[in-house]
Amino acid sequence: MKHVTIPEDRIGVLIGEGGETMRKIESEAEVRLDIDSETGSVRVESVGDPILGLKGPDIVKAIGRGFAPEEALRLLEDDMQLFEIVDIDAATRNKKDLRRKKGRLIGESGRTRELMAELSGADVVIYGSTLGIIGAPEQVDAVRSAAEMILDGAPHGAVYSFLERRHNEMQSNDIEYHQFPDGSRSA
Known part of the structure; x- marks a missing residue:
C-alpha cells in the first residue's frame, strides 16, 4: 500500500464523472x-497482479501532475513506459525566475x-512547478535532457536541434529493427 498526495484541483480529474476514471484505474x-x-x-x-499494482501510484501521481487519465494509463502498456518529473522550481532562484x-x-x-x-514521442505536461514525462526510456531521456538544457539557459534553437538529432537517432533504431508489441525485436 502506498500513499500519494495530489493537488486539490486534480482530485476531480482522478475521480472522473460519477467515479468513472477511478473505477477504470482500479480495474x-x-x-x-x-x-x-x-x-x-x-x-x-x-x-490483483502485484506488478500491475506497482504502476498504480505512478498513474495517480501522473494525473496529479497534470496528465489526462488516458495518458497516465499508458504506464500500464508495458514495463518500458516510465513516468518522470522534472522539478522546475529546483532550478530557479525566486518566483520571477x-x-x-x-x-x-x-x-x-x-x-x-x-x-x-512531438520529437521525442513522449507525453509532456507542465503543471505548477513541474514538467512531467511519460514514455519509453529513450523518449523520457530526450525530454529530460532538453528540459535541463532550457533550464540551464540554452537557446531554443540549440535545444530544437538536439531534439531533432535524438528524434532521428530513435527513428533509425526503429528502422534497423521491427519492435513487436511484446517488446521483442527482429532485424
Whole structure:
C-alpha cells in the first residue's frame, strides 16, 4: 500500500464523472483507491497482479501532475513506459525566475512543450512547478535532457536541434529493427 498526495484541483480529474476514471484505474491497474478529497491524499492498495499494482501510484501521481487519465494509463502498456518529473522550481532562484523558466519550457503558444513531445514521442505536461514525462526510456531521456538544457539557459534553437538529432537517432533504431508489441525485436 502506498500513499500519494495530489493537488486539490486534480482530485476531480482522478475521480472522473460519477467515479468513472477511478473505477477504470482500479480495474486496469488492479488496485483500490481510497481518496480523501479534503487533503488530496490517495491510498493506493494493490488487489490483483502485484506488478500491475506497482504502476498504480505512478498513474495517480501522473494525473496529479497534470496528465489526462488516458495518458497516465499508458504506464500500464508495458514495463518500458516510465513516468518522470522534472522539478522546475529546483532550478530557479525566486518566483520571477520560476515564471521565466516555466515560460521558456512552454514556449511561445506552447510550441516548445509541443516540440519536446512531438520529437521525442513522449507525453509532456507542465503543471505548477513541474514538467512531467511519460514514455519509453529513450523518449523520457530526450525530454529530460532538453528540459535541463532550457533550464540551464540554452537557446531554443540549440535545444530544437538536439531534439531533432535524438528524434532521428530513435527513428533509425526503429528502422534497423521491427519492435513487436511484446517488446521483442527482429532485424
